Amino acid sequence: MPVERLLPTDEAADLLALTRELADKEVLPRAAEGERTATPPRDLFRTLGEAGLLALPYPEEFGGADQPYEVYLQVLEQLAMRWMAVAVGVSVHGLTAYPVATFGTREQQEALLPGMLGGTQLGAYCLSEREFGSDIAHMRTRAVADGDDWRIKGTKAWISHAGHADYYTSFVRTDDTEGKGLSCFVVPSDADGLGFGAPEKKMGLHGDPVAEVIFDDVRVAGDRMIGERGQGMHIALSALDAGRLGISAAATGLAQAALDHATAYAKERKQFGRPIADNQGLAFMLADMEAAVSSARATYLHAARLKDAGRPFAKAAAVAKLVATDAAMRVTTDAVQVLGGAGYTQDFPVERFFRDAKVTQIFEGTNQIQRLVISRHLLASL
Template identity: 80%
Template sequence: MPVERLLPTSDAEDLLALTREIARKELLPRVDAAESSATPPRDVFRTLGRAGLLSLPYAEELGGGGQPYEVYLQVVEEIAAVWMSVAVGVSVHSLTCYPLAQFGTAAQQQRWLGDMLGGDQLGAYCLSEREAGSDIASMRTRATEADGGWTIRGTKAWISHAAHADYYTSFVRTDDTAGKGISCFLVPADAPGLGFGGPERKMGLAGDPVAEVIFDDVPVDADRMIGERGQGMAIALSALDAGRLGIAAAATGLAQSALTAATAYAKERQQFGRVIAEHQGLAFMLADMEAATASARAAYLFAARLKDAGRPFGKQAAIAKLVATDAAMKVTTDAIQVLGGAGYTTDFPVERYFREAKVTQIFEGTNQIQRLVIARHLLSENA
């Protein structure tokens, strides 16, 4: 089902066309087998990087595509409509580049950023811990100064690309100063003492491996600290605003796929002498699914346009993440209902869409946290 889009430039239209072509030729033939076997598609990120699709929202002088964030997010949505695990991976990878691109020195950017944006280096974002999910200020992983650099000890949890990434953008405690005790480091995958837990046994997104990252006295050179000492909390929260939009776009693409599958089935399946799409009760369900998907798209695009205009967008990012991921859960649930018993089988992809949708309401801040963020913004504005 084609999505009506209003793109700012002809270059953006070409990028969307390129994305659809890559998704059709490179992703679609592989998605079912890779998800069934839980095989992470590492080479896909190189393909996307070489096509320039991983660097879109970053400045051209940094080696990026110099595209508006609204264009980048629509690329993520198009990828998610074909392979959600890859779209989530693209969003996570972009998140790992953000601290270096926004807070790194020119020397750090010149040394590392090109390979990251080009897809030759795949990143993991190490923020969450078992006891410090939404409450990141309570993290325990700690870096201590040693031999002119740092030594990191602790464990991060629920990390996408763990054991498959080339670097780990890691947030760790460098002192116990309230609000300023966390710093950001770029840890290479071959650092001594860096280890990994076994893959989490998840209900969905099998192509996006998630595991613990274990820092067992990992030595890190001093020049791998990104930003100032104690600036990590501000960097992480700033990055999460952008990351929430990536998840919102991916969730919208997932909802669109479920809607497309349900609509196609409803136009073919016959009951009581006519196709089921002609029954008003089911037609209304499809209409509600379309309204939810379109609303999700509108929410993330509005937030992205605020970001592109240099205006505050934190509240709108939280709204977009909340609206889009709740929409994905509803639309994928309803898609199974439209297909009936067939939707509950693995013969059709909607059961996979349903399983993939659930976690979008949890990562990048649970939707309960999004409500808290929205409420704080709202009450602060009114005050």
């Protein structure tokens, strides 16, 4: 169902139209089979990269498109409406380039960003560890100085693109100063000692397989450290603010797709001689679903516009992530209910939407963590 959008420029409107066309032609036809076979759509990422969609919010001089975040996020929403795993993959890739673009030296940006943003490379973001989850200050993966280089030992968990990425933006411990002992490295995929676990058996997002990334005494050149030694915590949290907006937009697209399918089904499905949409109880359910999707979109666009204006947006990003992902879970649940028994079968995509929605409340910081972030911002402002 078309959604009225307010875009800042005619160029942005053209970009969104291109995204819809490309997503309908290349992404949507692959979604059901890709999820069934758990096949990573690496070729689709190349197609999107060639169209410039993997580098939208980054500087043009390094291969980006200099698009505002509010435009980039609406592109992610369009991708998520066709295949959630692709939108999540694009968001993760964007997250992997963020530390270099924001905290890297000029030399690092010139050396690394053209590849990251050129469309042929795919990145992975290595932050979480199985024992600690959101408690990243106590991660155990460690880098030890070896002359001008570093050697990394440890294991990261739940990593999208593990085994398929060209580089791994990794956060590891370089000293034991609590909260300040982490540093960021960009590890090339061909580094000796880099290994991967078996893909996790997940509820949903099968087209986005995740696995452990194992650092077995991996040597990394000193010029691959991004930012200052000990700056990793700040870089990671800053990147997550942006990443939460990506997940917010993707969750909104997923919810919109569920609403579209539920609305179409309610208009076509007849019971007792009339469309089930004529029943006020069901029509009100659709109205509540629309309100949830519209609210989610409004919150992520508000946060994006703060970011584009150079204003603090961490609290707004947490609000957007909380609102959009809770909305996705609620709307996909209700979409299954609207379809009834049919919605519980794999013959209709709302069953897949429902399974895909759950993880959005967990990754990029659980929604309990979002509430913690929001409450701390509120109390700090008093």
